[in-house]
Amino acid sequence: MTFIDFINLLVSALLLAGIYSIMSVGMTVIYGVMKIVNLAHAGFMMLGAYFALEVFQRFHIDPILAALLAFPVMFFIGGALHWILLRRLPHSDEPTLQSLLLMFGLWLVLQNIGYLVWGNTDRSIFTPRTLSVINLGPISISTVRLVVFFVALVCLVLLEVILNYSWFGRAVRALIQNRYAGLIVGVWEDRIAGLTFGLGIGFAGLAGGLLGSLYSFNPDFGRPFLIRAFVIIVLGGLESVTGVAIGALVLALVETFSILFVPAGYQLAISFGLLVVVLIVLPGGIASLLGKARRWA
Amino acid sequence: MSSSSAAQLHVSRRRDAILPAVLLVVFVVLPLLLSSPNINRLLFVTFLWITTSVAWNILGGFTGQVSFGFAVFYGVGAYTAALIINAGVSPYLAFPAAGASAAIVSLMVSLPTFRLRGPYFAIATIGVSEAVRVVMTNVEFTGGASGYRIVEHVPFRQLEHYYTALALAAIAIAVSAYIAQTKFGYGLKAIRQDEDAASAIGVNPYTYKLRAHAVAGALTGMAGGVFARYAAFIHPQGVFGFQTSVSILLMPVIGGIGTVWGPVIGGGVFGIVEEEIVASFPQIHLLLYGCLLIAIVLFEPGGILGGLRKLAGRIRGKRRT
Numbered sequence: 001m002t003f004i005d006f007i008n009l010l011v012s013a014l015l016l017a018g019i020y021s022i023m024s025v026g027m028t029v030i031y032g033v034m035k036i037v038n039l040a041h042a043g044f045m046m047l048g049a050y051f052a053l054e055v056f057q058r059f060h061i062d063p064i065l066a067a068l069l070a071f072p073v074m075f076f077i078g079g080a081l082h083w084i085l086l087r088r089l090p091h092s093d094e095p096t097l098q099s100l101l102l103m104f105g106l107w108l109v110l111q112n113i114g115y116l117v118w119g120n121t122d123r124s125i126f127t128p129r130t131l132s133v134i135n136l137g138p139i140s141i142s143t144v145r146l147v148v149f150f151v152a153l154v155c156l157v158l159l160e161v162i163l164n165y166s167w168f169g170r171a172v173r174a175l176i177q178n179r180y181a182g183l184i185v186g187v188w189e190d191r192i193a194g195l196t197f198g199l200g201i202g203f204a205g206l207a208g209g210l211l212g213s214l215y216s217f218n219p220d221f222g223r224p225f226l227i228r229a230f231v232i233i234v235l236g237g238l239e240s241v242t243g244v245a246i247g248a249l250v251l252a253l254v255e256t257f258s259i260l261f262v263p264a265g266y267q268l269a270i271s272f273g274l275l276v277v278v279l280i281v282l283p284g285g286i287a288s289l290l291g292k293a294r295r296w297a
Numbered sequence: 298m299s300s301s302s303a304a305q306l307h308v309s310r311r312r313d314a315i316l317p318a319v320l321l322v323v324f325v326v327l328p329l330l331l332s333s334p335n336i337n338r339l340l341f342v343t344f345l346w347i348t349t350s351v352a353w354n355i356l357g358g359f360t361g362q363v364s365f366g367f368a369v370f371y372g373v374g375a376y377t378a379a380l381i382i383n384a385g386v387s388p389y390l391a392f393p394a395a396g397a398s399a400a401i402v403s404l405m406v407s408l409p410t411f412r413l414r415g416p417y418f419a420i421a422t423i424g425v426s427e428a429v430r431v432v433m434t435n436v437e438f439t440g441g442a443s444g445y446r447i448v449e450h451v452p453f454r455q456l457e458h459y460y461t462a463l464a465l466a467a468i469a470i471a472v473s474a475y476i477a478q479t480k481f482g483y484g485l486k487a488i489r490q491d492e493d494a495a496s497a498i499g500v501n502p503y504t505y506k507l508r509a510h511a512v513a514g515a516l517t518g519m520a521g522g523v524f525a526r527y528a529a530f531i532h533p534q535g536v537f538g539f540q541t542s543v544s545i546l547l548m549p550v551i552g553g554i555g556t557v558w559g560p561v562i563g564g565g566v567f568g569i570v571e572e573e574i575v576a577s578f579p580q581i582h583l584l585l586y587g588c589l590l591i592a593i594v595l596f597e598p599g600g601i602l603g604g605l606r607k608l609a610g611r612i613r614g615k616r617r618t
Contacts, residue, residue, distance in 0.1 A: 031416075037416040037419065037420060039423075085595065088595050089595075094414060094416075095416040097361050097363050097554075098594050098598065100363045100416070101546075101594045104365065104590065105586075105587045105590030105591040105594065106587070106591060108543065108583050108584070109584060109587035109588060111583070112583045112584035112587060113584065116581070116584070223423075223427065223539070226423065227424045227427055230420045230424070231424075234417070263435070266431065266432065266435065267431075268424075268428050269428040269432055271424070272424040272425060272427070272428040273428075275424055276409045276410075276421075279409045279412065279417060279421075280409050
């Protein structure tokens with residue numbers, strides 16, 4: 001491998017990490033506040049991708065912009081679903097059998113609604129941008145991926161700002177850190193949980209819309225990404241946005257560079273292998289490692 | 298426990314065994330009376346579904362650990378049995394081997410993930426089933442994505458398959474009923490209710506979960522093996538398919554999770570209804586099951602069996618007043 005190849009792979013890993021973190025962050029906030037593993041995440045990503053496609057085809061709006069439009073739409077869908085279904089689940093400090101089964105049922109429903117509405121043929125969003133490449137000397141970068149990366153980055157920064165500097169964000173962080181203490185100081189849990197679920201689903205829709213510009217998709221879209229999102233969350237230590245970004249970077253690097261040694265067909269097996277290794281070696285995720293280092297310092 | 302109540306328990310246990318024994322006799326005699334290949338096939342498939350449903354329930358119902366990846370065991374069992382049968386060994390040796398290999402695979406999943414609490418196991422099972430299917434579609438010596446054929450140099454006798462499946466389902470139910478009554482079974486239920494309390498009274502959650510997963514995996518693997526011999530052709534998208542995992546999860550939940558007979562009812566209903574619905578509405582049936590799953594979780598966590606029990610209780614209550 002030459003140095004140029006190395007840089008090329010590094011750049012593509014970095015771009016991949018952006019999209020990976022945007023798709024995992026929704027799951028993270030939902031898990032943090034509600035202790036629910038959003039198994040339906042893949043279903044909402046699929047909806048986001050089809051939303052972007054429909055908006056692009058019917059109104060000729062740029063697919064990246066359409067993905068951004070998917071955010072508010074999915075936000076309201078998420079909020080409504082929380083009000084109709086999830087509100088009824090009993091509270092718990094760890095994911096219950098009930099919540100896992102409920103989200104799984106929701107995923108089945110979304111997926112099969114997708115099949116009913118759009119059929120099972122693969123679709124893709126194709127614009128002049130899709131095949132264009134920016135050349136920086138010997139390094140070539142796909143334009144879509146670059147745009148998607150920046151959109152993802154901006155959204156992540158926005159989320160981090162909201163979580164750190166608004167009353168809503170403070171309430172969310174309070175519930176993540178200690179639910180009972182949060183309740184005592186007057187956090188209205190139901191409303192915060194509803195907003196958080198909406199936020200998480202919104203990010204799922206956004207990620208799906210963005211992924212729709214990169215890959216082809218069908219109603220079964222998103223299952224491999226669900227696994228990746230979970231690997232990332234475990235890597236990042238389950239409950240923080242920075243952790244997600246780091247986890248996404250690690251997974252993207254491992255996946256991209258593994259192509260040098262392992263056939264591409266086995267990529268999913270690699271992300272799962274990484275999950276097992278992390279669970280055994282570093283159950284608290286990379287964040288716990290950083291925490292330890294800080295304590296030592 | 299006083300001797301009279303022990304005797305009572307004994308009587309009630311004996312009474313509990315009457316209905317299953319009658320059912321067993323009915324299903325042994327039924328194909329001889331009807332001699333309809335179609336019904337035999339339907340029942341054969343239903344018995345296999347019941348086996349997997351009961352197996353899932355040992356882990357998911359008794360222990361409360363949801364797995365979304367039982368297709369892995371089904372597939373591993375199917376491929377193991379297929380390879381052994383093709384090597385010329387008797388299928389009745391191949392089925393236990395299929396169970397054993399599935400149990401070993403179960404440990405590969407559960408050894409790392411059960412070390413931790415929380416959702417790790419449930420998600421890891423999705424990961425494993427995806428990864429295994431991807432690997433199996435790329436592995437050369439079992440034909441990869443194009444599937445694997447099982448060649449047996451004996452005439453096809455449907456009844457033999459039928460009785461194998463019936464025996465397997467009976468074994469699975471017996472195992473599940475036995476576990477429910479042993480210290481092991483009570484330990485599993487204790488873990489479901491409260492892991493800390495369970496380990497405080499001397500139940501090691503880690504090893505208990507590992508054992509429950511291995512038993513469930515072995516039963517599912519044997520079902521896969523029996524299926525492979527009947528189908529004579531298996532491919533990764535089928536036996537390792539996500540659909541298979543979904544079905545295995547749905548049946549016990551529909552029937553009634555955590556009970557001995559709930560998963561049997563669920564498997565029976567699913568097996569028979571599935572054949573009818575899939576034929577006419579391939580897409581809608583999963584939509585219906587998804588809605589059913591949501592409704593059961595929110596309104597009737599006891600499933601069909603729980604609903605029936607409530608109904609029976611209400612009728613009995615009315616009679617008394």
